[in-house]
Amino acid sequence: NAGVTQTPKFQVLKTGQSMTLQCAQDMNHEYMSWYRQDPGMGLRLIHYSVGAGITDQGEVPNGYNVSRSTTEDFPLRLLSAAPSQTSVYFCASSYSLTGNSPLHFGNGTRLTVT
Amino acid sequence: GIQVEQSPPDLILQEGANSTLRCNFSDSVNNLQWFHQNPWGQLINLFYIPSGTKQNGRLSATTVATERYSLLYISSSQTTDSGVYFCAVTGATNKLIFGTGTLLAVQP
Numbered sequence: 001n002a003g004v005t006q007t008p009k010f011q012v013l014k015t016g017q018s019m020t021l022q023c024a025q026d027m028n029h030e031y032m033s034w035y036r037q038d039p040g041m042g043l044r045l046i047h048y049s050v051g052a053g054i055t056d057q058g059e060v061p062n063g064y065n066v067s068r069s070t071t072e073d074f075p076l077r078l079l080s081a082a083p084s085q086t087s088v089y090f091c092a093s094s095y096s097l098t099g100n101s102p103l104h105f106g107n108g109t110r111l112t113v114t
Numbered sequence: 115g116i117q118v119e120q121s122p123p124d125l126i127l128q129e130g131a132n133s134t135l136r137c138n139f140s141d142s143v144n145n146l147q148w149f150h151q152n153p154w155g156q157l158i159n160l161f162y163i164p165s166g167t168k169q170n171g172r173l174s175a176t177t178v179a180t181e182r183y184s185l186l187y188i189s190s191s192q193t194t195d196s197g198v199y200f201c202a203v204t205g206a207t208n209k210l211i212f213g214t215g216t217l218l219a220v221q222p
Contacts, residue, residue: 042214105157
């Protein structure tokens, strides 16, 4: 029973490098989302998806891209990393945002951009 | 967009004490959830509670949707209750927006 799996757990990038944070869920959830967590800022929504082929922007989408080619996977791409993107990133999923459908989180990816 | 405020920002309790955490939101919601982030960073869903009252062991939650607030009650606190408690809400959009959390420290 894997739930929501994020990889890698830790990553260090140099400014300007690109990378993809992976997120996969095995619960057949339609809704998936990415958050970043910074000290004193809570969790801020980057992008979300309500189903395969559908994505939309959250509160802080700049500098990030997403795609949803399958129900299971929702990768987050940093196109050109900047020090301001140093953060802890969480992927989350649920059946939907309506009805009794709790949000399940992955264990996070700690990203440092130097 | 919808605004979410939590209070208090931090709280220190002695083991065995009770506490109440509050979440205020600026607009009507159709989804409200409470989460606990433990000291290792893991986020665990506690309640889905857009209205009404629910209980799970020592924890209970009440949402008064018409007055735009939710309360999380922790009774007989234990050191394992330490961490950050977040509420998150969705209004008319599909964006689940988080408050900035309440940092709870339970001392033995």
